[in-house]
Amino acid sequence: xxxxxxxxxxxxxxVEAATYILELDGRRYALCRxxxxxxxxxxxxxxxxxxxxxxxxxxxxxxxxxxxxIRINRDSSSxxxxxxx
Ligand SMILES: [Zn+2]
Numbered sequence: 447x448x449x450x451x452x453x454x455x456x457x458x459x460x461v462e463a464a465t466y467i468l469e470l471d472g473r474r475y476a477l478c479r480x481x482x483x484x485x486x487x488x489x490x491x492x493x494x495x496x497x498x499x500x501x502x503x504x505x506x507x508x509x510x511x512x513x514x515x516i517r518i519n520r521d522s523s524s525x526x527x528x529x530x531x
Pocket of ligand 1: 455456457460461462477478479480481
């Protein structure tokens with residue numbers, strides 16, 4: 447059995463363990479609780495224009511626009527301190 451891998455939040459400069467994994471349009475966004483809530487708030491602000499505030503109702507492109515500040519870690523298993531790239 448594979449051991450569940452702990453992912454860190456994909457948000458830039460965030461070191462919290464990811465609580466939520468969003469899979470949108472083939473991309474994965476790992477988010478800690480606080481950043482997930484922040485994302486939802488920002489989505490709701492955008493969604494207010496369309497009269498809906500459900501993440502699942504939103505177009506992935508809308509989410510892309512909101513999470514553009516997220517830095518995706520393709521492999522976070524080695525930790526953020528490993529900056530040898
Ligand atoms: Zn975070």
